[in-house]
Amino acid sequence: MPTQVTAAVMTKSGQPLDLRPVILDDPLDHEVLVRTLAAGLCHSDLHYLDGSLEIELPAILGHEVVGTVERVGAAVSGLKIGDRVVATVTPACGLCRQCLAGRPTQCMRVDQMRARPRPKFMTTDGEPINALGGIGAFAEAFVVSEASLGVIDDAIPAKVACLLGCCVTTGVGAAIHGARVTAEDTVAVIGCGGVGIAAIQGARLAGARKVVAVDTSEQKLELAKRFGATDGVVAQREAVETLELLRAIEPEGFTHTIEAVGRAATAELAFNALGAAGTATILGLMPADTALRISADALVYGDRRIQGAYMGANRFLSDVDIFTDHYRSGRLNLDDMVTQARTFSSINEGFAAMTDPTTVRVVVEFEDAAS
Ligand SMILES: [Zn+2]
Ligand SMILES: [Zn+2]
Known part of the structure; x- marks a missing residue:
């Protein structure tokens, strides 16, 4: 019935x-x-x-x-x-x-x-x-x-x-399954909503040596530090200015960036903030006709990568158990x-x-x- x-x-x-x-x-x-x-x-x-x-x-x-x-x-x-x-x-x-x-x-x-x-x-x-x-x-x-x-x-x-x-699976998943962050990595997370905060926690769980939060709101950046961000950058109106602030923290560029906003400009910023051999992981959903503009030189000469990690490239059944254990032990x-x-x-x-x-x-x- x-x-x-x-x-x-x-x-x-x-x-x-x-x-x-x-x-x-x-x-x-x-x-x-x-x-x-x-x-x-x-x-x-x-x-x-x-x-x-x-x-x-x-x-x-x-x-x-x-x-x-x-x-x-x-x-x-x-x-x-x-x-x-x-x-x-x-x-x-x-x-x-x-x-x-x-x-x-x-x-x-x-x-x-x-x-x-x-x-x-x-x-x-x-x-x-x-x-x-x-x-x-x-x-x-x-x-x-x-x-x-x-x-x-x-x-x-x-x-x-x-x-x-959704947000924990996507954000933590992006760090551990999509980007496969390790203790060697420097990570910038762009956008500090639910997915971004989860990505920050994922990068911290994976042991990243730097986790930089990027958001338009200063309050969000303060909050992000409670979840494991080591630094914060206020996103500027012009992406190039945000990039300068990121470069001041990590002059070589990041080994990983994770985009959790869902805009072409922030996805492009994620790519531009990479160092050589770095990987940008894009999570945000964008309108179907969205195209990204990235430098072919930066991609090819710099061995850079840009990838999706839809829903954090999750393995849902085992992920739920992994996240539960980290929650119980106070790490998530x-x-x-x-x-x-x-x-x-x-x-x-x-x-x-x-x-x-x-x-x-x-x-x-x-x-x-x-x-
Ligand atoms: Zn969702
Ligand atoms: Zn199948």
């Missing part, structure tokens, strides 16, 4: 989300119905909401989420009712060439795995509603394939556990990343708070979610 749940529905870009009842379909054989406990507000959600990234409407945004398994499909084998789970937008089949090569975020069957004979969510009038990333976490419950979920320890508070689904600070927790019913105010320079992550908690 399909369930009625309250969801925050996006009907038009630039408009507040509309909290209203929607119909959630039953889980199919390989799917699970998850009761939502907490969801993070990611900049990707904000970019869909303000229209800078495109999405088919109406839609339910939200992809950084923790919840409790409430129902399981007939063929689900790895999860049981009551499990606390974190979702990922990159489910992996485990069988294709990319999965077998250890690159599950590039799974070749991801579309097949998300394919479904009917929509997950519908309006009460029967109109289909799109679910962002195949999840749609800004709802009291959602349905996803078993492969999209990792089980976590109940002892991790829901308010911080949701971060494992998730608690201070949640700078604002509020109720799901005030999600629109949560999006408004994202522009505050002291915000790292806003998390919405679901009213009846007993964590």
Whole structure:
């Protein structure tokens, strides 16, 4: 029997989300119905909401989420009712060439795995509603394939556990899987939102000898130092001026840069701040027609590299365990990343708070979610 749940529905870009009842379909054989406990507000959600990234409407945004398994499909084998789970937008089949090569975020069957004979969510009038990333976490419950979920320890508070689904996976993952930072490295992280702060923590966890935070807000840079940044640079209006400030800290250029903003200018800055043989890792999502301009000479003569690390090139199931252990031992600070927790019913105010320079992550908690 399909369930009625309250969801925050996006009907038009630039408009507040509309909290209203929607119909959630039953889980199919390989799917699970998850009761939502907490969801993070990611900049990707904000970019869909303000229209800078495109999405088919109406839609339910939200992809950084923790919840409790409430129902399981007939063929689900790895999860049981009551499990606390974190979702990922990159489910992996485990069988294709990319999965077998250890690159599950590039799974070749991801579309097949998300394919479904009917929509997950519908309006009460029967109109289909799109679910962002195949999840749609800004709802009291959602349905996803078993492969999209990792089980976590109940002892991790829901308010911080949701971060494992996107910003921590992407940021820490970029440092340890994408860039493969070591104790020899000097790292600059451009952008200090949730992903950037997680990348700073990832670089620190990996032992980098310098971790330089770059952000337009001085307050953010102070905050970044609490998470392991050794220096901070205020991003200037002109990228060339920011580059000069970075050069003052690291005259040879950095061995690694990690871009966590999602703009061509910051991606190009990430490349330009590299020393010889350095690698720029670009994380931010940009509009589909975005092109980057980099110097061919700097690339070829300098043995420089520029790469993506979509969702932190994660191996979600093992990453969740790695991050959990680092959180438990106090080496990964998730608690201070949640700078604002509020109720799901005030999600629109949560999006408004994202522009505050002291915000790292806003998390919405679901009213009846007993964590
Ligand atoms: Zn995200
Ligand atoms: Zn695959």
